[in-house]
Amino acid sequence: MRYLLAALIVALAVARTWAQEPPLEYQVKAAYLYNFVKFVEWPAGAVDGTLSICTAGRNPFGDALDDILRGESIAGHAIAARVVAAPQAGCHVLFVPRDVPAVEYLRGARGAPMLTVGESTDFIAQGGIINFVRDAGMIRFEIDQGAATRAGLHVSSRLLRLARTPARLGAR
Amino acid sequence: MSYRSIASIALLLLLPRQAMSSEPGPQDLKRLSIEQLMQIDVTLAARRPEPIATAPTAISVVTGDDIRRAGVTTIADAVTLADGVHVARFNNGTWSVTARGFAAVGANKMLVMISGGEWQPNVRARWLLPRQQTLWGSVARAVRRPTRFEDDIVVRLPNGLVAVSGNEDFRAETVVAAEVGYRVQPAPLLGIDATVFHHAYDRVRSQEAPAGAVPIPLVVGNTLNGTSHGLELGVNLQPFAAWRSHVAYTFLDVSLARDPGSRDVGGLTTEANDPRHVFTLRTSVDLSQRVELDARWRSIGELPHPRVPSYSEAAARLGWHASAHVDLALVGEDLLHAQHAEFNPVAAGFELFQRSIRAVFTARF
Numbered sequence: 001m002r003y004l005l006a007a008l009i010v011a012l013a014v015a016r017t018w019a020q021e022p023p024l025e026y027q028v029k030a031a032y033l034y035n036f037v038k039f040v041e042w043p044a045g046a047v048d049g050t051l052s053i054c055t056a057g058r059n060p061f062g063d064a065l066d067d068i069l070r071g072e073s074i075a076g077h078a079i080a081a082r083v084v085a086a087p088q089a090g091c092h093v094l095f096v097p098r099d100v101p102a103v104e105y106l107r108g109a110r111g112a113p114m115l116t117v118g119e120s121t122d123f124i125a126q127g128g129i130i131n132f133v134r135d136a137g138m139i140r141f142e143i144d145q146g147a148a149t150r151a152g153l154h155v156s157s158r159l160l161r162l163a164r165t166p167a168r169l170g171a172r
Numbered sequence: 173m174s175y176r177s178i179a180s181i182a183l184l185l186l187l188p189r190q191a192m193s194s195e196p197g198p199q200d201l202k203r204l205s206i207e208q209l210m211q212i213d214v215t216l217a218a219r220r221p222e223p224i225a226t227a228p229t230a231i232s233v234v235t236g237d238d239i240r241r242a243g244v245t246t247i248a249d250a251v252t253l254a255d256g257v258h259v260a261r262f263n264n265g266t267w268s269v270t271a272r273g274f275a276a277v278g279a280n281k282m283l284v285m286i287s288g289g290e291w292q293p294n295v296r297a298r299w300l301l302p303r304q305q306t307l308w309g310s311v312a313r314a315v316r317r318p319t320r321f322e323d324d325i326v327v328r329l330p331n332g333l334v335a336v337s338g339n340e341d342f343r344a345e346t347v348v349a350a351e352v353g354y355r356v357q358p359a360p361l362l363g364i365d366a367t368v369f370h371h372a373y374d375r376v377r378s379q380e381a382p383a384g385a386v387p388i389p390l391v392v393g394n395t396l397n398g399t400s401h402g403l404e405l406g407v408n409l410q411p412f413a414a415w416r417s418h419v420a421y422t423f424l425d426v427s428l429a430r431d432p433g434s435r436d437v438g439g440l441t442t443e444a445n446d447p448r449h450v451f452t453l454r455t456s457v458d459l460s461q462r463v464e465l466d467a468r469w470r471s472i473g474e475l476p477h478p479r480v481p482s483y484s485e486a487a488a489r490l491g492w493h494a495s496a497h498v499d500l501a502l503v504g505e506d507l508l509h510a511q512h513a514e515f516n517p518v519a520a521g522f523e524l525f526q527r528s529i530r531a532v533f534t535a536r537f
Contacts (some may be wrong), residue, residue, distance in 0.1 A: 025214040031201035032209055039206075068202040136236055137213040158360060161413040162206055165461075 021026060022062030028139050029132060030065040033095060033117065036130065037074055039159035043152045046113040047092055053076045054084045056089035057100035102126050113152040124166040129153070133164065140168040186279060205304060207360060228298035228308035230256065230353055230367040230404060241456055241466045243489035243503035243532070252470070255365075255420040256404045258450055260475070260515040263523040268515060272444040273400040273426040274477075275515070306355040315344040322377060322392045334389040336379065343394050348372045363408035370401040376428065379438035387437075395434035396443065400426040414458040422450040445515065447473035447482070462493040478516045484508060499534040 033053055048147045051074060053065065065081040072079050084091060087108020094109055096102045098120045106127045109116050118124075119132040129147045133140050143163040201209070208226070234253040244250050251269055252259045260268045260275055268275045294312040301307060322342040327335045351369035358364070376396035381387060402424040410416040426444045430436050453469040471484040486508050491501040505528045506512065515520040 023214070024212070027201055028209055028212050028214055031204060032206070034202050035206050035209065064201075072202075137211055139212070139214055140210055159206070161360075162210065 018055045022060065022064050025139065026060045027064045027097075029119070030068050032132070032139065032141065033065065033093060034068050034072065034079075036115065036117065037079065037093060039156040040115055040148075041154040041156075042092060042113050046152070047075075049077065050163070051079045051092050052090055053079060053081045053093040053095065054088060055081065056067070056084060056087075056094060056096040056102075056105045059083045059098060060097050061092050073151070096120075096123070096128070102128065109151075115151070115153055130163075131166065140164055152168070186274065203300075205357070205360075207357065208304070211396070225292045226300055226306045226355070228296040228306075228353075229309060230351060230365075238454075241464060241489065241491065242454070242468060243466070243487070243491075243501060243505075251353075253454070255406045255452075256422050258422070258447065258472075260445075260472075260480075261523070261525060262515050263521060266521075270446065272369065272402060273424050274444045289483050304357045307353070309350075309352045311348070311350045313346065313348050315346050317344050318342045325392065329388075336388075336392070339392045342377075342392055342434045343375050345376050345394070346374045352438075361410045365404075365406040365408075367404040368402070369404070371399060373398045373400070373428075376443060378434060378436035379437045379442075381437045383435075384458075390437065393436065395431040395436055396428050396440065397431055398426065398428035400424060401483070415456070417453065417455040419454075420450075420452045424448055424450075436459075441477045445475045445477055445480075447475055449473035449482075463488070464493075466491070472514075475515070476535075478519070480513050480515060480517055483512045483514075485512065497536050499532075499536075501532040501534070502529070503532055504529045 037051065037053070054067070055061065055065070059065075061081075069079045069081055069086070084094075087094070087105050089112060091109075091114055093115045094105060094117065095117065096105050096118045102118055102120060102123055103126055106116060109128065115130065116123075116128045117130045117132070118126075118128045122140060123131040124144045124147070127147060129144055129151060131142050133142060141163055142165065143155060143160055144166055145155060145160060176467055203210075204226075226428075228479050234250065239250045240255055242249070242253055244253070246443070249259070251257050257269065257271050258275060259270075262268065273520070294310065296308065296310040296312075298306060298308040308373050321338070323338045323340055325336060325338040329335050349369065349371045351367055353367040355365045356363070374397045375394040376398055378393040378395040379390040380393040380395065381390060402422060404422050406418065406420045408416070424446055425448060426446050428444055430440070449471070450473065451469075451471040453467075455467050459463045461467055465491045468487045469484065470486075472482060474480065474482040485506050487503075487505045488507065489501055489503045491499060493499055506525050507529075509527065511524040511526045513522065513524050517524070
């Protein structure tokens with residue numbers, strides 16, 4: 001009986017570890033993704049039914065993104081998150097975690113009305129639209145407005161005002 | 173928790189993590205605006221996110237960029253960028269840095285003090301109201317642990333007589349600090365932050381005269397008490413991405429009194445030399461991608477003892493980001509007057525501060 005109890009406690013402890021929340025960084029980034037959707041306009045007809053926020057390769061958000069999107073809708077469209085193993089046409093937002101090679105996903109997104117969001121230093125240079133950057137512990141972001149326009153997306157001026165100019169563009 | 177600085181300096185790291193009224197999670201995060209998300213420090217060990225805009229404490233953030241653009245080169249100058257912090261320079265190497273009063277030659281109420289065995293409870297509450305309003309309140313008790321200065325200082329006159337001596341029985345000074353704050357961001361371009369506070373101090377350091385006819389040695393004691401109360405107001409304004417301004421005003425009223433039976437002869441006039449009014453304005457303009465202009469204004473009210481007249485001063489910086497590796501800047505400080513005093517206009521060891529202009533060249537490799 002005692003062993004059973006001990007095993008139960010260990011099992012509970014393990015389950016508790018598994019159930020832990022994702023790092024704050026990804027909770028914040030998930031909230032950003034939800035906010036970005038509110039400030040970006042997709043071309044007419046691009047969003048048909050549910051608006052999909054896709055994460056490339058693996059899911060660093062845990063349940064945070066699902067929790068945030070649950071019950072939310074934008075302009076009458078439900079929003080849902082999913083993880084994709086390859087670039088997919090049905091994604092309206094595509095988040096590429098930093099340890100997932102972005103080039104292949106960005107190639108797949110090219111020309112499609114897909115808001116690509118990354119978190120690696122060369123994400124903008126590789127053709128991405130929004131890139132998360134760290135600034136003294138805070139998460140900020142840069143936006144390549146040209147890349148957004150090429151994808152057929154309109155980014156609101158309010159979001160652009162809060163963004164940093166990507167280093168690559170600022171140096172021009 | 174810290175002492176008078178409980179509510180002052182802006183270190184998010186010092187935020188009391190235990191103080192939350194509820195457990196924010198992803199559901200709370202999603203209610204935050206992008207501006208608020210941008211203020212969350214994700215490097216904090218605590219798993220609960222705490223955007224500065226909703227923190228249940230008085231807080232003001234100075235970023236590395238603010239410090240660079242202000243053109244300041246010392247820590248003391250950098251902390252003046254935080255709301256509610258008053259810096260009075262004695263000379264080029266010594267400052268008094270205070271928040272909510274008690275500026276003194278040995279200003280001592282600013283550090284975070286942790287004292288074994290002392291009871292330092294801290295209760296905070298916060299209400300998140302619609303339209304990005306935060307109302308918060310807190311009551312905290314804190315102590316200032318005795319230092320060697322109080323324990324075993326011995327100051328001798330030139331003739332060898334002891335003028336001041338420490339006191340092994342010196343007890344920790346205490347404060348009970350109550351404060352209420354309100355923060356609102358009515359529009360993305362405007363943020364307002366107001367705090368009123370009342371601090372009640374007890375066992376404040378005194379200088380006790382001996383009982384006999386001989387006036388020395390003075391012995392360090394605990395026989396003063398006092399209060400400080402005031403208002404801290406900060407307004408952020410960013411009408412365009414390229415132009416932002418910050419205005420801050422602090423009203424402070426400090427009063428000290430002797431306990432019944434006190435034989436204090438010095439503490440009343442040496443423990444607190446604070447301005448009642450401090451006004452600061454900081455404005456930053458990006459003239460182009462490469463040229464930035466910053467200006468700072470400060471008006472400091474009169475100090476009572478030693479008396480220092482009120483003064484206003486201005487500083488400006490014109491910076492040119494010449495290339496990815498080279499920055500040039502022209503920095504002017506204390507521009508309005510040929511010279512001014514900040515703490516003591518007459519005594520030895522205190523300087524008058526003069527207008528200065530310098531060019532700064534920075535190369536990065």
